[in-house]
Amino acid sequence: MSKKRVSIQLDGRSYVVITEDDEEYVRDIAEEVSQSLLKASCSAKNLDVRDCAILVALDYCDDCQKERRRNKDLVEKADQIVRHTNELNRKCTDYKEKLTDAMNENTRLSKRIRALEEQLRVLNKENERLKKFEPKKTDAEKLFEKTVQEKHAERLMGYVPMEQGSLFDDEFLQPEKHSQLSGKKKKKHGKH
Numbered sequence: 001m002s003k004k005r006v007s008i009q010l011d012g013r014s015y016v017v018i019t020e021d022d023e024e025y026v027r028d029i030a031e032e033v034s035q036s037l038l039k040a041s042c043s044a045k046n047l048d049v050r051d052c053a054i055l056v057a058l059d060y061c062d063d064c065q066k067e068r069r070r071n072k073d074l075v076e077k078a079d080q081i082v083r084h085t086n087e088l089n090r091k092c093t094d095y096k097e098k099l100t101d102a103m104n105e106n107t108r109l110s111k112r113i114r115a116l117e118e119q120l121r122v123l124n125k126e127n128e129r130l131k132k133f134e135p136k137k138t139d140a141e142k143l144f145e146k147t148v149q150e151k152h153a154e155r156l157m158g159y160v161p162m163e164q165g166s167l168f169d170d171e172f173l174q175p176e177k178h179s180q181l182s183g184k185k186k187k188k189h190g191k192h
Contacts, residue, residue: 003018004019004020005018006023006026008026008027008030009034010033010034011034011049015030017030036059036060
């Protein structure tokens, strides 16, 4: 950008400024300085133009220093935000990878479930088909199975079969026969 000469008025005096900035911008700055000089001369009536200019310059330098500090603080905060954003982006990438892995696992498990459901459907169909060919049990076979199950249950529960006698049986009426029977039983026991 080329430099140009801009003519301005400050406190009734003309000045030429050589600058690369826009002419409108330079005149706005000159107007602001004029207003500051006017305020300074009104606030302290016994100051000359030079003293007022020094006060205005001090004011501008103070504002400039404060703006630099504020700018530095903002830059530091921006750096912190950038670092924090980078960390969040890294975590976001990690979570995306974990989510992708979880979605892939979910897809794999869904396919496995469908395969198992299909296998179960086929096995149920085969089971139904085989049930049609299973021979029907007769009442006698069912009764026999029930009796076998009852005997088995009695053995598990410790059931001991006992003989019941009656006073009217021949054995009890004829004691000698009873003694012969018990003797025979003793002999049987003796053989064992």
